[in-house]
Amino acid sequence: GDRYPHQVSGGQLQRIMAAMALISDPLLVVLDEPTTALDVTTQIDVLRAFKRVVRERGATAVYVSHDLAVVAQMADQIIVLNGGQILEDNGTAALLKSPNHEYTRQLLDAARPAAKIRLDDVARGTAPLLTIQGLTAGYGPRDLHGLPRIRVLEDIDLTLHRGQAMGIIGESGSGKSTLARVVAGLLQPCRGEVTFDGQPLSGDLKGRSADQFRRIQMVFQNADTALNPMHSIATILGRPLRAYHGLKGAAQRRRIDELLDLVKLPRSIAERRPGALSGGQKQRINLARALAATPDLILCDEVTSALDSVVGAAILELLAELRRELGVSYLFISHDISTVRALCDDVAVMYSGHIVESGSRDALAQAPFHPYTNLLVNSVPALRQGWLESTAVTCKLPPISAPTANQRELCTFLNRCPLRVEGLCNHTAPNRRTLVGGSDILCHLDSAQLSAGQPTLVLPIQGAYA
Numbered sequence: 001g002d003r004y005p006h007q008v009s010g011g012q013l014q015r016i017m018a019a020m021a022l023i024s025d026p027l028l029v030v031l032d033e034p035t036t037a038l039d040v041t042t043q044i045d046v047l048r049a050f051k052r053v054v055r056e057r058g059a060t061a062v063y064v065s066h067d068l069a070v071v072a073q074m075a076d077q078i079i080v081l082n083g084g085q086i087l088e089d090n091g092t093a094a095l096l097k098s099p100n101h102e103y104t105r106q107l108l109d110a111a112r113p114a115a116k117i118r119l120d121d122v123a124r125g126t127a128p129l130l131t132i133q134g135l136t137a138g139y140g141p142r143d144l145h146g147l148p149r150i151r152v153l154e155d156i157d158l159t160l161h162r163g164q165a166m167g168i169i170g171e172s173g174s175g176k177s178t179l180a181r182v183v184a185g186l187l188q189p190c191r192g193e194v195t196f197d198g199q200p201l202s203g204d205l206k207g208r209s210a211d212q213f214r215r216i217q218m219v220f221q222n223a224d225t226a227l228n229p230m231h232s233i234a235t236i237l238g239r240p241l242r243a244y245h246g247l248k249g250a251a252q253r254r255r256i257d258e259l260l261d262l263v264k265l266p267r268s269i270a271e272r273r274p275g276a277l278s279g280g281q282k283q284r285i286n287l288a289r290a291l292a293a294t295p296d297l298i299l300c301d302e303v304t305s306a307l308d309s310v311v312g313a314a315i316l317e318l319l320a321e322l323r324r325e326l327g328v329s330y331l332f333i334s335h336d337i338s339t340v341r342a343l344c345d346d347v348a349v350m351y352s353g354h355i356v357e358s359g360s361r362d363a364l365a366q367a368p369f370h371p372y373t374n375l376l377v378n379s380v381p382a383l384r385q386g387w388l389e390s391t392a393v394t395c396k397l398p399p400i401s402a403p404t405a406n407q408r409e410l411c412t413f414l415n416r417c418p419l420r421v422e423g424l425c426n427h428t429a430p431n432r433r434t435l436v437g438g439s440d441i442l443c444h445l446d447s448a449q450l451s452a453g454q455p456t457l458v459l460p461i462q463g464a465y466a
């Protein structure tokens with residue numbers, strides 16, 4: 001009660017907003033995308049709070065969202081709106097089971113992204129394309145040991161092969177974008193080695209060769225700010241073609257047409273400016289610009305997060321197709337585990353600057369998980385009614401005494417871990433170990449101990465290997 005709004009978290013703010021909306025004992029509450037900007041782990045608490053309060057007050061609520069799985073938890077009845085028109089008005093159970101409108105069907109499909117790539121479709125190189133070893137990085141001035149005031153990434157190890165799609169997931173603030181920045185050469189690491197195609201990759205842009213520049217490209221979350229609004233699409237795509245390949249005139253024009261074909265946009269779009277394009281089209285232009293360099297690695301940082309689910313699903317499909325056709329590799333960053341699992345054959349889970357679990361998509365499809373992965377996986381709303389009430393995410397933490405070791409060396413998930421063990425987790429640093437499913441975790445607990453604390457959960461990968 002004594003704090004100012006900027007001193008509380010996003011989830012807390014949303015709960016305060018909910019409390020404010022209910023001060024006047026309203027008959028009707030309108031909730032407009034109240035959890036869209038939140039992590040799934042926070043969303044679950046906020047949804048439960050909203051639902052309880054609305055029920056207790058006997059109020060009527062209209063819950064507006066682009067996320068069908070969220071709406072399915074909150075509503076008895078769902079209206080599907082598109083282009084200003086009501087396309088379907090149906091009870092929640094009926095709508096989920098047998099949607100009447102084609103657009104509702106698309107929404108349902110987009111909410112369950114199918115795995116788009118069969119591993120045997122992609123020629124995977126055996127030599128690593130990108131290796132990261134013992135990477136530590138952060139922001140602010142360095143201390144005597146060369147470590148930054150704000151330490152973000154700690155001892156990151158990662159290997160990416162040619163043609164591979166590696167997913168990085170974790171909630172906001174875990175250091176995903178910082179990792180991309182280091183690989184892109186936008187942030188100098190403090191410790192550790194990064195190599196690209198066998199050559200050391202300098203942390204400083206000045207130390208990189210023109211070829212290294214060309215071969216690593218980046219696509220950002222915000223398609224709007226990444227494109228110069230004053231330039232035509234032809235100018236935007238022409239620039240890297242000229243810089244990296246020396247293409248001019250008719251040859252450049254032909255390549256622009258090819259790039260627009262690749263990202264499935266009409267060639268006529270070349271004359272337009274970004275302002276005249278939709279969000280999905282802009283993101284396709286960003287991809288085309290990255291592809292103009294004919295890169296080996298594309299760093300994708302939350303590229304579908306700002307798009308609605310149907311448009312985002314089409315971008316994922318395009319990424320999968322480009323990878324199949326061009327053999328390009330992705331470091332695919334997202335806070336959304338289902339997006340990552342739809343596109344990537346390997347996944348690394350980040351928490352507070354550490355990779356706490358890594359493994360193949362299949363290894364990460366089945367419990368036991370690292371306790372943080374388990375929390376993430378169980379926090380993603382499922383497309384069925386009653387999920388919110390039944391999901392195994394618990395807020396109860398076993399009591400634990402104050403840590404006895406240097407805080408930095410202990411497990412970073414200690415304060416939130418439902419399986420933490422007194423005298424062990426608050427006492428010694430966790431080790432890396434391999435679980436029965438094949439993934440590597442950073443944890444004190446072994447498969448049997450984790451399984452005992454985690455209900456068996458098998459995640460279907462819809463459409464995979466079909």
Ligand SMILES: Nc1ncnc2c1ncn2[C@@H]1O[C@H](COP(=O)(O)OP(=O)(O)O)[C@@H](O)[C@H]1O
Nearest residue numbers: 139140150152171172173174175176177178179
């Ligand atoms: N330029 C910066 N200066 C200081 N701290 C930063 C800067 N950029 C990011 N951070 C901090 O680094 C941490 C990780 O941020 P980021 O890599 O953006 O996480 P993510 O992409 O996973 O959300 C956060 O705590 C964030 O506040």
Ligand SMILES: [Mg+2]
Nearest residue numbers: 176177178302
């Ligand atoms: Mg980020």
